[in-house]
Amino acid sequence: VRVAINGYGVIGRRLADAVAAQTDMELAGVVKVRADYKARLAVEKGYPLYAADEKSRTALKALGVSPRGVADDLISDVDIVVDACPDEVGAANKATYQRLGRRAIFQGGEEHDVAGFSFVAQCNYEAARGRQFVRVVSCNTTALCRVLHSLDGQFGLRRAGVVIARRAADPDETGKGPIDAISLDPVTIPSHHAHDVNTVLPQLKIVTMAIKVPTTHMHLHSLLLSLATPTSEAAVLEALEHTPRLLLITGREGFKSTASVIDYAREKKRSRNDVYEAVVWRDSVRADDSEAYLFLGVHQEAIVVPENVDAIRALCSQVAAAESMRLTNQTLGIAR
């Protein structure tokens, strides 16, 4: 499957590496707007570089990295485009994908309606088959869908309440804040995340509220769940142990903060310290009759990477969901 990556930022660069690592995919090229060191590094990695438009082509040439063409040249020559442009730019790009008759995957910064189908591999891989467009949901929504889909299947979820402490910016976004405040994000309840979870799991009753905290690594969710079936901590943990792409850690082992999780990924020599799994603190899990509580960590830069790789297979191949997830996990070093 020949794949183009349109937009080479936080998500796009990770997707390019992940696609290049798949034996059933070929990275046909990446599209850049800005002439910067990231463009030079893409060429050094051997990735075919394309300019977003003629203006970008001129700027990239001036940098000394000659693009092979512009975005349209690449897009005309692939099976699928993964759009990793900033929020709402993907929606604007859709007309190009339609004009050139190409399949495309959008990211969580776009509205559900841009693709008409919101994707999380564990929840709805098979239903994505045959579609021209899907949207891989945001980092927070991906993590919530993995955990809530699994617990709903096991115990039946009557209601989920989620408080989300969001990282203020990605590590290289130096212009964003807050630096010394906790922002209500937004002040009103629910935050948009509840609606977004419902684009994948429409039946789920969920309320989310979000705050923004001065950190660049990871979001932290506090989950308060009401279950249809009374349960025990051991049973909840067992369900989590069988949830795909979920890492169980413990405070007892020294995982006292999100910083320890990133440090763990560094020690494991993960590419860019990436944590592709939803992370649950084992010793945070409490179950009291029909209620359950837990802390869930989300590495915002990484968690959607395996989902995009699976979405490519769902749209462009006959590979079944379990096999695609196995292949993706194997290449990215995800245990299960």
Ligand code: NAD
């Ligand atoms: P980013 O700003 O880091 O990267 C976007 C890249 O696209 C930039 O390099 C930008 O120059 C480039 N670009 C802009 N216009 C373009 C165009 N017309 N053609 C080609 N390239 C263009 O953004 P990001 O964080 O990678 O986010 C991309 C998408 O992924 C968004 O929808 C976002 O909501 C979603 N997402 C982001 C995160 C995260 O934590 N960063 C997590 C999950 C999902």
